[in-house]
Amino acid sequence: MKLAGARILLECLKLEDVDTVFGYPGGTVINIYDELYSFPEIRHILPRHEQAAVHAADGYARASGKVGVAIATSGPGATNTVTGIATAYMDSIPLVVITGQVPTALIGNDAFQEVDIIGITRPCTKHNFLVKDVRELAGIVKKAFYIARTGRPGPVLIDLPKDVQIAVADFKYPEKIEMRSYRPTIEGHSRQVEKAATMLLGAKKPVIYVGGGVILGNASENLTKLAETLKTPVTTTLMGLGAFPEDDPLSLGLLGMHGTYYANMAVTNCDLLVAIGARFDDRVTGKIPAFAPHAKIIHLDVDPTSIRKNVRVDLPIVGDVHGVLEKLLKILEKRRDEVENFKTAVKPWLDEIDAWKAKHPMTFKESSQVIKPQSVIRKLRELCEPDAIVATDVGQHQMWTAQFFTFTRPRTLLSSGGLGTMGYGLPAAMGAQAAFPKRQVLAICGDGGFQMNLQEMATLVQSKLPVKICILNNQYLGMVRQWQELFFEKRYSQTVLDLPIDFVKLAEAFGATGFTVKKPEDVEETIRKGLATPGPVIMEFKVAREEKVLPMVPSGASLNEMVLAS
Amino acid sequence: MRHTISVLVENEFGVLSRVAGLFSGRGFNIDSLSVAPTIEESISRMTIVTRGDDQILEQITKQLNKLVDVIKVIDFIEESAVEREMALIKVTAEDADRAEVLRIVDIFRANVIDVTPKSYTIEATGSPSKIEAILELLRPLGLKELVRTGPVAIGRGAKGWKG
Numbered sequence: 001m002k003l004a005g006a007r008i009l010l011e012c013l014k015l016e017d018v019d020t021v022f023g024y025p026g027g028t029v030i031n032i033y034d035e036l037y038s039f040p041e042i043r044h045i046l047p048r049h050e051q052a053a054v055h056a057a058d059g060y061a062r063a064s065g066k067v068g069v070a071i072a073t074s075g076p077g078a079t080n081t082v083t084g085i086a087t088a089y090m091d092s093i094p095l096v097v098i099t100g101q102v103p104t105a106l107i108g109n110d111a112f113q114e115v116d117i118i119g120i121t122r123p124c125t126k127h128n129f130l131v132k133d134v135r136e137l138a139g140i141v142k143k144a145f146y147i148a149r150t151g152r153p154g155p156v157l158i159d160l161p162k163d164v165q166i167a168v169a170d171f172k173y174p175e176k177i178e179m180r181s182y183r184p185t186i187e188g189h190s191r192q193v194e195k196a197a198t199m200l201l202g203a204k205k206p207v208i209y210v211g212g213g214v215i216l217g218n219a220s221e222n223l224t225k226l227a228e229t230l231k232t233p234v235t236t237t238l239m240g241l242g243a244f245p246e247d248d249p250l251s252l253g254l255l256g257m258h259g260t261y262y263a264n265m266a267v268t269n270c271d272l273l274v275a276i277g278a279r280f281d282d283r284v285t286g287k288i289p290a291f292a293p294h295a296k297i298i299h300l301d302v303d304p305t306s307i308r309k310n311v312r313v314d315l316p317i318v319g320d321v322h323g324v325l326e327k328l329l330k331i332l333e334k335r336r337d338e339v340e341n342f343k344t345a346v347k348p349w350l351d352e353i354d355a356w357k358a359k360h361p362m363t364f365k366e367s368s369q370v371i372k373p374q375s376v377i378r379k380l381r382e383l384c385e386p387d388a389i390v391a392t393d394v395g396q397h398q399m400w401t402a403q404f405f406t407f408t409r410p411r412t413l414l415s416s417g418g419l420g421t422m423g424y425g426l427p428a429a430m431g432a433q434a435a436f437p438k439r440q441v442l443a444i445c446g447d448g449g450f451q452m453n454l455q456e457m458a459t460l461v462q463s464k465l466p467v468k469i470c471i472l473n474n475q476y477l478g479m480v481r482q483w484q485e486l487f488f489e490k491r492y493s494q495t496v497l498d499l500p501i502d503f504v505k506l507a508e509a510f511g512a513t514g515f516t517v518k519k520p521e522d523v524e525e526t527i528r529k530g531l532a533t534p535g536p537v538i539m540e541f542k543v544a545r546e547e548k549v550l551p552m553v554p555s556g557a558s559l560n561e562m563v564l565a566s
Numbered sequence: 567m568r569h570t571i572s573v574l575v576e577n578e579f580g581v582l583s584r585v586a587g588l589f590s591g592r593g594f595n596i597d598s599l600s601v602a603p604t605i606e607e608s609i610s611r612m613t614i615v616t617r618g619d620d621q622i623l624e625q626i627t628k629q630l631n632k633l634v635d636v637i638k639v640i641d642f643i644e645e646s647a648v649e650r651e652m653a654l655i656k657v658t659a660e661d662a663d664r665a666e667v668l669r670i671v672d673i674f675r676a677n678v679i680d681v682t683p684k685s686y687t688i689e690a691t692g693s694p695s696k697i698e699a700i701l702e703l704l705r706p707l708g709l710k711e712l713v714r715t716g717p718v719a720i721g722r723g724a725k726g727w728k729g
Binding site: 118 | 575576579580583584587591621624625628629631632634635636637
């Protein structure tokens with residue numbers, strides 16, 4: 001039977017088990033939207049901005065592990081998706097973004113709402129496709145999902161001209177896919193894994209450094225087994241939080257610019273660093289020559305370009321982290337006697353780390369006068385459900401969340417790590433809530449980031465997505481203000497958000513519920529009430545305005561040159 | 567160090583800009599780039615001449631391999647490949663210089679492909695250093711225009727990449 005392109009697209013989505021799409025209609029996607037009536041199994045959520053649609057698809061993907069799907073119209077609809085796509089690209093999040101395009105005959109004519117979105121998104125997608133013939137559509141959708149979710153995941157964009165949506169073709173969804181130009185390395189090289197085991201067992205001061213790849217590769221369980229088998233401490237990047245339970249004594253928490261004292265000291269003094277699904281970002285390494293200066297480095301990653309991009313590596317292993325860790329665990333199983341000797345040999349190292357932990361624990365000064373933002377984060381953890389999902393924006397509140405929330409499960413922190421996109425938190429939380437209607441979803445935002453996508457309050461209410469929003473309001477763009485305080489003689493150029501906004505009224509204007517709290521003693525009560533209130537809720541905490549995120553490694557300094565909390 | 571890299575790519579819309587964008591976006595150098603279809607119609611071959619230390623070259627080849635449309639990347643080490651480049655050179659040629667130009671053309675086994683009373687247009691083929699050498703000799707006579715293809719390269723020996 002012959003079907004129209006718009007129909008074929010939705011049939012493909014159905015066969016890919018897509019249950020939710022986030023999109024915004026417009027002239028060049030009307031046909032797709034019209035066909036939606038025939039697909040009750042696909043839930044469409046209507047964010048109020050295409051950027052939020054892509055962030056929501058991204059939050060959906062991070063929380064669920066499935067491919068997120070977003071739809072936008074041509075021209076401004078398409079350009080509005082770019083920040084969302086770049087955010088997902090930097091953090092390797094699998095998305096398929098579908099944009100409408102002007103009819104093929106008009107492409108290149110500067111037609112109404114025409115933009116070369118293929119050209120624009122080329123550097124921020126894993127791959128993109130312009131569909132020129134309806135007969136290619138099903139194959140392209142199949143490839144798009146395959147590329148998005150395999151190897152190092154990432155966003156894929158399909159640009160679909162209006163006439164291709166109208167044209168008809170026989171529909172057959174390809175069952176298998178074979179691309180001679182795209183064959184990601186999945187199997188880790190066995191001899192390399194064997195060598196890694198030997199290097200590990202020979203180490204006296206090992207540290208495991210974990211990135212988002214462990215979460216994306218569903219390897220948390222194997223990672224935890226590895227750490228427990230070898231009694232080796234684990235530090236994570238922002239993207240890696242939740243891959244290893246932070247309440248485990250072997251956890252060193254976050255490393256890098258705002259990492260813990262003990263994580264940074266451990267990395268600086270270790271003799272073996274095992275990097276797993278991490279990419280040695282500048283926020284993690286600080287000054288490269290002083291990063292892990294005494295260590296041999298093993299780097300396990302699915303993306304060969306990550307290896308030796310920023311730092312020298314002694315033993316590279318390219319492959320799927322889950323499978324490679326599985327192999328490594330099997331080898332260690334066989335070498336049980338050596339493992340026992342190893343555990344005795346690293347005991348002094350663990351004692352050294354414990355001493356660092358005791359000397360400078362992750363802490364802040366409590367106050368009875370003003371609300372300390374860190375205390376709000378700790379209270380949230382205490383009072384929310386153990387499997388709650390937390391989305392953040394970008395800035396101080398993000399770092400406090402990373403430092404003080406204590407993540408224990410994978411896929412419970414959704415945060416823009418690579419691109420650092422303000423305005424990400426609220427729509428990402430929305431996407432996660434759509435994926436898990438029954439779980440508790442929190443959006444932790446600053447007052448700056450919240451205002452970048454606050455229109456999504458409308459979507460939360462309309463689509464009955466009961467996200468609990470916590471705004472740490474300091475009426476500053478706090479992280480920039482912190483840099484201005486430390487490095488620009490407190491010249492707070494344009495970082496003061498001086499207009500006091502009534503967030504309670506704002507919530508009510510959208511039909512949601514709002515709470516505001518000024519006094520430390522009211523924090524707990526407000527969180528309890530907020531979490532218990534049905535539907536979307538804003539909890540505004542007026543926090544200590546000039547609180548800083550500490551410890552801090554100044555940009556370009558080495559990891560052991562930390563400014564510590566007094 | 568100078569490297570010549572062959573890249574076999576799917577002959578698809580936009581693939582040239584993916585490769586060019588990779589070089590510009592990551593700050594890699596391109597000295598020259600040439601591209602045309604191969605024996606197999608669906609595959610194009612690019613020859614890229616680039617510069618960088620070992621670490622940069624490793625990144626260049628890995629990043630090229632990562633592009634979804636790239637099928638194969640071959641980084642030629644000088645001895646293992648034959649390189650040829652073509653140049654079309656328009657040179658001033660009047661009076662006694664006309665004979666001198668023809669002598670140079672002869673020495674370099676180049677061809678004259680267009681003649682006017684005041685100029686010759688020369689086609690020269692050879693290794694990049696041979697092209698440099700003929701240009702060196704012609705320059706004093708007055709170069710009016712120069713078009714170079716950039717080198718193309720092929721591995722020595724019996725083994726062939728069909729694509």
